[in-house]
Amino acid sequence: MTDASPPQTFQMDGHDVAFTPGQSILTAALAAGRYIPHLCFHPEFTAHGSCKVCTVKVNGQPHASCTTPARSGDVVESDTDELTQLRLNLVQFLFAEGNHFCPSCEKSGACTLQGVAYELGMTTEHYSPLFPDRPVDASHPDVLLDFNRCILCELCIRASAIHDQKHVFALSGRGITKHLIVNAESGRLADTALALSDKAMTVCPVGVILRKRQGFAVPIGERRYDHQPISAVAVGHRPKEDGHE
Amino acid sequence: MPTSLDTAPNPETLRRIVIEPVSRVEGHGKVTILLDAERKVQQVRLHIVEFRGFERFIQGRPFWEVPVMVQRLCGICPVSHHLAASKAMDQIVGATRVPATATAIRRLMHYGQILQSHALHFFHLASPDLLFGFDSDPAKRNVVGVLAAHPDLARHGILLRKFGQEIIRITAGKRVHGTGSIPGGVNKRVTPAERDELRAPLADVVAWAEAGVRLVADLFAANRALYEGFGTVRSSLLSLVAPDGALDLYDGVLRARDADGGILFDGVRCADYGARIHENVRSWSYMKFPFFAELGPERGWYKVGPLARIQNCDSIGTPRAEAARQEFLARTLGTIQHAPLAYHWARMIELLHAAEVIERLLADPALVGDELTATGARATTGIGVIEAPRGTLIHHYEVDADDLVTMCNLIVSTTHNNTAMNEAIRQVARQYLDGREPTEGLLNHIEVAIRAFDPCLSCATHALGKMPLAVEIVDAAGALVTRLVRDGESL
Numbered sequence: 001m002t003d004a005s006p007p008q009t010f011q012m013d014g015h016d017v018a019f020t021p022g023q024s025i026l027t028a029a030l031a032a033g034r035y036i037p038h039l040c041f042h043p044e045f046t047a048h049g050s051c052k053v054c055t056v057k058v059n060g061q062p063h064a065s066c067t068t069p070a071r072s073g074d075v076v077e078s079d080t081d082e083l084t085q086l087r088l089n090l091v092q093f094l095f096a097e098g099n100h101f102c103p104s105c106e107k108s109g110a111c112t113l114q115g116v117a118y119e120l121g122m123t124t125e126h127y128s129p130l131f132p133d134r135p136v137d138a139s140h141p142d143v144l145l146d147f148n149r150c151i152l153c154e155l156c157i158r159a160s161a162i163h164d165q166k167h168v169f170a171l172s173g174r175g176i177t178k179h180l181i182v183n184a185e186s187g188r189l190a191d192t193a194l195a196l197s198d199k200a201m202t203v204c205p206v207g208v209i210l211r212k213r214q215g216f217a218v219p220i221g222e223r224r225y226d227h228q229p230i231s232a233v234a235v236g237h238r239p240k241e242d243g244h245e
Numbered sequence: 246m247p248t249s250l251d252t253a254p255n256p257e258t259l260r261r262i263v264i265e266p267v268s269r270v271e272g273h274g275k276v277t278i279l280l281d282a283e284r285k286v287q288q289v290r291l292h293i294v295e296f297r298g299f300e301r302f303i304q305g306r307p308f309w310e311v312p313v314m315v316q317r318l319c320g321i322c323p324v325s326h327h328l329a330a331s332k333a334m335d336q337i338v339g340a341t342r343v344p345a346t347a348t349a350i351r352r353l354m355h356y357g358q359i360l361q362s363h364a365l366h367f368f369h370l371a372s373p374d375l376l377f378g379f380d381s382d383p384a385k386r387n388v389v390g391v392l393a394a395h396p397d398l399a400r401h402g403i404l405l406r407k408f409g410q411e412i413i414r415i416t417a418g419k420r421v422h423g424t425g426s427i428p429g430g431v432n433k434r435v436t437p438a439e440r441d442e443l444r445a446p447l448a449d450v451v452a453w454a455e456a457g458v459r460l461v462a463d464l465f466a467a468n469r470a471l472y473e474g475f476g477t478v479r480s481s482l483l484s485l486v487a488p489d490g491a492l493d494l495y496d497g498v499l500r501a502r503d504a505d506g507g508i509l510f511d512g513v514r515c516a517d518y519g520a521r522i523h524e525n526v527r528s529w530s531y532m533k534f535p536f537f538a539e540l541g542p543e544r545g546w547y548k549v550g551p552l553a554r555i556q557n558c559d560s561i562g563t564p565r566a567e568a569a570r571q572e573f574l575a576r577t578l579g580t581i582q583h584a585p586l587a588y589h590w591a592r593m594i595e596l597l598h599a600a601e602v603i604e605r606l607l608a609d610p611a612l613v614g615d616e617l618t619a620t621g622a623r624a625t626t627g628i629g630v631i632e633a634p635r636g637t638l639i640h641h642y643e644v645d646a647d648d649l650v651t652m653c654n655l656i657v658s659t660t661h662n663n664t665a666m667n668e669a670i671r672q673v674a675r676q677y678l679d680g681r682e683p684t685e686g687l688l689n690h691i692e693v694a695i696r697a698f699d700p701c702l703s704c705a706t707h708a709l710g711k712m713p714l715a716v717e718i719v720d721a722a723g724a725l726v727t728r729l730v731r732d733g734e735s736l
């Protein structure tokens with residue numbers, strides 16, 4: 001704060017959180033070192049509020065904190081049993097909807113979905129898994145798409161469209177049949193303009209968009225969330241580099 | 246199929262006895278016995294009751310994921326699958342010469358696994374039968390009974406296991422579901438500090454292993470007729486041996502002997518296993534029945550595992566284990582020992598060998614080197630063979646130009662021993678059950694014979710593991726590990 005006016009604040013779980021106008025509740029909270037679980041938000045892209053994992057109560061009403069502007073004097077609840085349970089259910093839906101086998105997933109330890117699940121204390125899947133049949137796309141020489149793990153956060157879509165100016169990814173279908181597609185007549189990643197240097201290569205929170213032949217080159221135990229929980233890493237206490245991408 | 250008790254001519258008229266589940270073995274198996282009105286045994290079969298098609302599951306997956314994924318085949322010897330798949334994938338990435346450091350680390354991991362698995366099997370699963378008798382009080386015939394009656398022995402068993410598990414943790418990154426071995430090498434060094442930590446208990450480890458060998462050798466000497474006759478069936482033998490013919494559990498060439506010890510084939514490259522070993526299916530079992538092609542399905546079955554290995558090799562390259570092996574060989578005066586109970590003796594000799602190999606590896610400067618991986622020209626076929634604790638383990642993959650697995654064939658140790666185990670329990674049934682009213686003690690005789698082979702029934706059927714998917718998902722150090730650990734460490 002360089003000007004003399006007092007910082008604007010809202011209350012979150014009994015603490016004052018300072019913000020600058022234009023910040024969302026989520027970005028203000030993260031900047032203040034207060035973690036709110038979230039999946040589809042990425043600081044470099046406009047929030048789009050689809051996963052709802054970041055839901056908080058603002059003056060008693062539920063809102064996605066990533067798309068709700070911070071307002072002076074608001075009373076925000078985040079760390080409550082009720083909201084944790086709601087978030088847990090959402091995450092469990094995501095696990096049930098895709099095929100998530102953490103013990104053999106090369107993203108394990110650097111996966112946001114797994115990190116959030118730990119954070120929420122998830123120990124069982126709870127819902128019966130749907131076991132969808134989703135073949136991988138291995139056509140690209142350097143990149144593998146393992147659709148089994150897609151949580152439809154659209155970050156790759158946003159990164160490819162906005163940052164890379166390529167529009168490699170898109171969603172197709174509705175409801176439970178909604179799925180990620182690539183922008184090529186053949187439907188194959190090899191026939192898109194995706195390159196290893198694209199921003200879209202780095203934003204997937206789970207293990208869908210993978211650099212090929214990387215696998216387990218970085219040992220489990222030396223990955224992004226292996227030393228600190230996601231709640232610490234997300235607010236900037238990052239002990240070491242990701243170890244995966 | 247070799248003997249009379251495989252299929253009864255008129256099963257519907259017979260009385261049926263089921264042992265289910267077979268206890269103190271890994272995985273879930275059952276035995277069915279058919280008796281006629283005079284209680285004469287007419288049919289005996291070991292069945293494996295789960296099947297989850299791992300080979301199909303792995304199709305369409307990227308090859309680099311396989312060494313980690315295959316560990317889910319089995320909660321008790323995941324490291325063997327991890328390494329066999331890695332050896333296959335070395336070929337896919339063209340790592341014709343894996344760096345010496347990576348090989349030393351993998352060997353250390355493997356012999357650590359051998360040590361802990363053999364210790365588990367003998368001290369926890371098998372010793373109750375051997376120390377208390379096959380039809381002793383079932384309430385005492387378990388590891389708790391061993392702890393009470395032979396506390397030092399039980400404690401040494403536990404400490405040997407711990408030592409093996411510590412080696413696995415350091416080399417693979419985790420005690421269960423490690424990721425240390427990757428196509429072309431390993432992903433993690435062993436630091437001098439870690440090496441020194443492992444060196445500390447070595448003298449005790451070797452001493453406990455030697456005491457274990459002594460114990461079984463003495464049991465054998467004291468009950469010679471029982472040990473040599475119990476369930477004994479003659480068969481061929483198969484194992485890897487080093488190119489010079491010495492015992493090698495990590496790498497080598499395939500050698501087979503006939504039941505009299507004559508060489509059937511030798512120096513066969515692992516890549517050529519398919520020309521020598523064919524597989525049969527039987528309508529009543531999910532497990533395949535492999536056989537040597539040159540002898541055919543009737544006569545071509547064989548034994549793998551410790552008993553096969555220590556008689557198939559020309560020597561053991563570590564002095565204590567070789568001395569123990571000479572004592573073992575002296576008993577049969579140069580003929581092949583086929584007794585299932587001799588597996589226990591052979592297993593303890595291997596445990597001692599593993600301790601000595603670990604001692605050597607920990608003294609090898611290559612172990613703490615920095616060169617961890619190699620690559621070369623891509624290949625489409627990868628065949629990795631290793632001697633797992635229970636015997637020869639074959640992993641065979643085809644990988645396409647897009648890096649996906651298109652074919653996977655696994656032959657695990659227990660499958661190799663399928664006919665031998667079935668024949669052994671038929672022999673026990675003839676020896677002990679025929680004409681008598683079956684009691685718990687008599688039926689335990691059947692299980693004693695199965696246990697001698699240390700079968701791992703879950704990996705034999707390529708099960709994916711029985712844990713609910715839910716628990717698998719959050720794992721990294723969580724609930725799934727607990728499940729697998731419970732499976733693998735049935736203390």
Ligand code: SF4
Nearest residue numbers: 150151153154156204
């Ligand atoms: S591929 Fe990854 S980044 Fe793209 S929508 Fe799916 S989960 Fe999100």
Ligand code: FES
Nearest residue numbers: 040049051052066
């Ligand atoms: S992070 Fe806010 S809705 Fe997904």
